[in-house]
Amino acid sequence: MKILLTGGAGYVGSACLRLLKESGHQVMAYDNLVEGHAKAVDGADLVVGDIRDTALLEKTLRDNQIEAVMHFAAATNVGESVTNPTYHYDNNIGGTLSLLNAMVAVGVKKILFSSTCATYGLNPSSPMSEDAEQDPCSPYARTKLAVEWMIRDFAHTYGMGFTILRYFNAAGASSDGRFGEYHHPETHLIPLVLQDILQGSNALKVFGDDYPTVDGTCIRDYVHIEDLASAHLLAMEAITEETDEVYNIGTGNGQSVLDIIKACELVSGHQVKYNVVERRPGDAPELVADPRKLKTRLGWKPQYPNIEDTVRSAWMWHKNEPDGYEKK
Numbered sequence: 001m002k003i004l005l006t007g008g009a010g011y012v013g014s015a016c017l018r019l020l021k022e023s024g025h026q027v028m029a030y031d032n033l034v035e036g037h038a039k040a041v042d043g044a045d046l047v048v049g050d051i052r053d054t055a056l057l058e059k060t061l062r063d064n065q066i067e068a069v070m071h072f073a074a075a076t077n078v079g080e081s082v083t084n085p086t087y088h089y090d091n092n093i094g095g096t097l098s099l100l101n102a103m104v105a106v107g108v109k110k111i112l113f114s115s116t117c118a119t120y121g122l123n124p125s126s127p128m129s130e131d132a133e134q135d136p137c138s139p140y141a142r143t144k145l146a147v148e149w150m151i152r153d154f155a156h157t158y159g160m161g162f163t164i165l166r167y168f169n170a171a172g173a174s175s176d177g178r179f180g181e182y183h184h185p186e187t188h189l190i191p192l193v194l195q196d197i198l199q200g201s202n203a204l205k206v207f208g209d210d211y212p213t214v215d216g217t218c219i220r221d222y223v224h225i226e227d228l229a230s231a232h233l234l235a236m237e238a239i240t241e242e243t244d245e246v247y248n249i250g251t252g253n254g255q256s257v258l259d260i261i262k263a264c265e266l267v268s269g270h271q272v273k274y275n276v277v278e279r280r281p282g283d284a285p286e287l288v289a290d291p292r293k294l295k296t297r298l299g300w301k302p303q304y305p306n307i308e309d310t311v312r313s314a315w316m317w318h319k320n321e322p323d324g325y326e327k328k
Helices: 011-022 054-063 078-083 085-106 139-158 189-199 225-238 257-268 292-298 307-320
Strands: 002-006 026-031 045-048 068-071 110-116 161-167 169-171 204-207 222-224 244-249 274-277
Touching (some): 002 011, 026 054, 054 085, 189 307, 225 292
Parallel strands (some): 002 026, 204 274
C-alpha cells in the first residue's frame, strides 16, 4: 500500500513509518520539521511542508499515487495549548481540514488518525474503554476531539474509511537504540527523569502527591513506541473504504509517577532526586487503557508489557544520544 504519513518525522509517526516500510509498504513522510527530525525517517522519502498547505498536499498525494493517509501532524504541548490556543486550533483543526480537502480532491479514501486518551478528560473510569464519555479539559485535547468528528463527517459524506486510535502514554525507544524520544523543550516524564540522571540537574518536579492513588501521584498507562507502531500497522492494514472504528492503545497496566522514577533508578543504577510541587490543573488521577477491543479485533499483542523493559530501551537511547537528533 502507498501510504503518506503526516507528521511522519515525529516520535510516533517515524516509528510507524519505519515499521510500515519494513513490512513492505511504500511510505512517505510529510512534515514541517518544527517538532520532527529528518534523521528519524531513516532514509524514507520526506516532503517538507506545512499541513495547512493544501496545494502541496494535493500534489504530494496525486504525484505519488497515495492510497491511504496516517495523520499524526499536530501541535501536542498541552501547556502551550492553554497559553496559545490560536496556534493549536489553527494547526490541528485547520491542518486537518486542509488534509481532508486534499484527500477529497485527489480521491484518497482511507485515513488513520492519531488521537489521544486526553479526549476522555477527567473521566474516572479505569481501565478506559472506547465508549467512555469524552470530556477534554485542555485546548489540545479539544482540538483532537474536534478532529475526530471532522474525520467522521468527511468520511460519511465523501465515502472514506477511517480508524481513530486513542493512545495513552507513548514511551521507550527503538530496540536497536537508534531512534528515540526527543522534544525541545521536553515535557514527558520518562525522558525528563533520564535526562535528569544524565545531566545531574536535580530539578525534577513531581506535580502533586495527594491524588486518590496508591502513593498519591498520578497513574498513567505507558505503551512502548514499537508496540504502538504495531497497533498502527494492524489498524492500517485492516482499513477498507467502509471502516468506521475507534481503538484505545495501552497496556492495561498503570504506573504512578513514583513507579516511573523507581523504574528509572533500577535501570540506570542512579538515584533520582525530585521535589513535590503543586498539582497541575487538568491532570487526571488515573488514565489506564482497556485494550481488549484492539487485542480481540486486530490480534494486537504488546511485546513490552513490563515498564522496566520500556524504560531500559529509553535509557539506552538517551545514554547513547544525549543530544537527541541535534547535530553533534
